Amino acid sequence: MSTAQLSKTQKIFDLLSEVMDPEIPVINVVEMGIVKDISLEDGVSVSITPTYSGCPAMNIIATDIKTKLQDNGHTEVKIIEVLSPAWTTDLMTDEARAKLEAYGIASPNRSSVNNSDPVGTPKECPNCKSANTKLKSHFGSTPCKALYVCVDCLEPFDYFKCH
Amino acid sequence: MSQNDSLYSYCLRLGDNSLILGHRLSEWCGHGPFLEEDIALTNIALDLVGQSRMFLQYAAELKGGDSTEDSLAYLREEREYLNALLSEQPNGDFAVTNSKNYLFSVFNYHLYSELSNSKDEKIKAIAEKSIKEVAYHVRHCGKWMVRLGKGTEESHQRLQDAVNDIWMYTDDMFESDENTDLLVEQGMAANLNKVRSNWLKDVTEQLKEATIDIPTDTWMMKGSLQGKHSEHLGFLLAEMQTIPRTFPNSEW
Numbered sequence: 001m002s003t004a005q006l007s008k009t010q011k012i013f014d015l016l017s018e019v020m021d022p023e024i025p026v027i028n029v030v031e032m033g034i035v036k037d038i039s040l041e042d043g044v045s046v047s048i049t050p051t052y053s054g055c056p057a058m059n060i061i062a063t064d065i066k067t068k069l070q071d072n073g074h075t076e077v078k079i080i081e082v083l084s085p086a087w088t089t090d091l092m093t094d095e096a097r098a099k100l101e102a103y104g105i106a107s108p109n110r111s112s113v114n115n116s117d118p119v120g121t122p123k124e125c126p127n128c129k130s131a132n133t134k135l136k137s138h139f140g141s142t143p144c145k146a147l148y149v150c151v152d153c154l155e156p157f158d159y160f161k162c163h
Numbered sequence: 164m165s166q167n168d169s170l171y172s173y174c175l176r177l178g179d180n181s182l183i184l185g186h187r188l189s190e191w192c193g194h195g196p197f198l199e200e201d202i203a204l205t206n207i208a209l210d211l212v213g214q215s216r217m218f219l220q221y222a223a224e225l226k227g228g229d230s231t232e233d234s235l236a237y238l239r240e241e242r243e244y245l246n247a248l249l250s251e252q253p254n255g256d257f258a259v260t261n262s263k264n265y266l267f268s269v270f271n272y273h274l275y276s277e278l279s280n281s282k283d284e285k286i287k288a289i290a291e292k293s294i295k296e297v298a299y300h301v302r303h304c305g306k307w308m309v310r311l312g313k314g315t316e317e318s319h320q321r322l323q324d325a326v327n328d329i330w331m332y333t334d335d336m337f338e339s340d341e342n343t344d345l346l347v348e349q350g351m352a353a354n355l356n357k358v359r360s361n362w363l364k365d366v367t368e369q370l371k372e373a374t375i376d377i378p379t380d381t382w383m384m385k386g387s388l389q390g391k392h393s394e395h396l397g398f399l400l401a402e403m404q405t406i407p408r409t410f411p412n413s414e415w
Contacts, residue, residue: 053293084291119299
C-alpha cells in the first residue's frame with residue numbers, strides 16, 4: 001500500500017473513532033474491536049464484526065458508520081459484515097477498558113481465550129474499588145453485560161463479560 | 164439432491180431451531196417470574212434470533228433468487244419448517260421453559276462444538292461465534308435446574324413433571340436423513356451420534372445433581388425433519404408471521 005493510501009486509510013480510521021457505541025457512548029467502534037478492515041477500492045468499504053449475534057446495536061452502528069463517512073464526503077460507502085474470527089473482548093484496547101471503568105462499567109479484565117471460566121468476574125467495584133462484589137444476575141442491560149452489586153458501597157453495577 | 168440443496172436444508176434446520184426456540188422465549192417478555200429472569204429469558208431469546216439470522220442469511224444465499232432471511236423466517240408454511248419438535252413446545256411454567264432451554268442449549272453447545280470444525284467456512288464461522296453465547300445459556304439454565312430441583316418440594320415436583328413431559332421430544336433433535344449423512348461424510352455437518360453421547364453425558368450429570376430422574380421407557384415423538392410438527396407450531400407461526408404477511412415489505 002502506498003503512503004498516500006495509508007494516510008487515507010488512517011483518516012477513515014480517525015473518522016470512525018468518532019463513531020460511538022450507541023449503548024456505551026464513551027467507547028468508539030474502533031476501540032471496541034468492531035471495525036476489522038477498511039478498503040478503498042470503489043469508494044470506502046468498512047468490514048465490521050458483530051459483538052453478540054443478536055445485538056440490536058449492530059444495525060445502528062452500521063448506519064452510524066455510513067452516515068459519518070457520507071457526512072465527510074465519502075459518497076460510496078459499503079458495510080461488510082464478517083463473522084470470522086469471532087469477536088472477542090480481547091480485541092478491546094486498554095484505553096477502552098479504562099473508559100468503561102470511568103463510566104461505571106467493570107471491564108472484562110482478562111483473556112476469554114482458553115479459559116475454563118471464560119466469562120470471568122469483575123476485578124473491583126468501578127465505584128469504590130472494593131474487590132468485594134456479588135453477582136446479581138447473569139444478564140444485564142445489554143447482551144454483553146452481567147449485573148453485579150458491590151457488597152461494601154452497595155452500588156449495583158454492570159460487568160462487561162469476557163467473551 | 165445436490166450438495167447446495169442439502170446445505171440449504173441443513174441451514175434451515177439449524178436456523179429454524181434457534182428461530183422457534185427464540186420466538187417461544189420472547190413470549191416471556193414482560194411476564195418473567197422476576198425482573199432479572201425476565202431480562203435473562205429475553206436476552207437468551209435475542210442471542211437465539213441472532214444465531215438464526217446468520218443461518219437463514221446463509222440459507223437464502225444458497226437458495227438464491229428472491230430469497231432473504233425474512234422471507235425464509237416469515238413466509239414459509241408450517242410443513243416447510245424444519246425445527247426440532249422440542250423447540251416449538253409451549254412454555255408451560257418456568258420449570259418447563261427452563262428445562263426446554265437447558266436440554267436444547269446443551270444440544271446446541273455440542274452441535275456447534277462439532278460444527279466449529281466444519282469444512283464449510285460459513286457454517287464454521289457461525290458455529291464459532293454462537294458457541295460462546297450458547298455456553299453462557301447452558302450455564303444459566305443448568306444452574307436453574309439445580310436450584311429448582313433442590314429447592315422446595317413444589318419446585319422439585321414441577322421440575323420433575325416438566326422433564327417427564329418434554330422428554331418424549333428429545334430424540335427428535337438427533338434425527339438425520341440421507342442428505343445430512345452425506346454432509347457429515349463430507350465433513351460439513353455434525354455427527355449427531357457424537358453430539359448425542361456428549362449431550363446425554365452432560366444432561367445425566369446435571370440432572371443427577373438436580374436430584375431429577377431421567378424418564379425411562381418414554382415413547383419418542385419424531386418427524387420434524389420431514390416437516391411433521393406438533394399442533395403447537397401452527398399457532399406460533401400464525402402469531403409470528405402476522406405482521407409481515409399483513410404489511411408485506413414494511414420496514415421500521
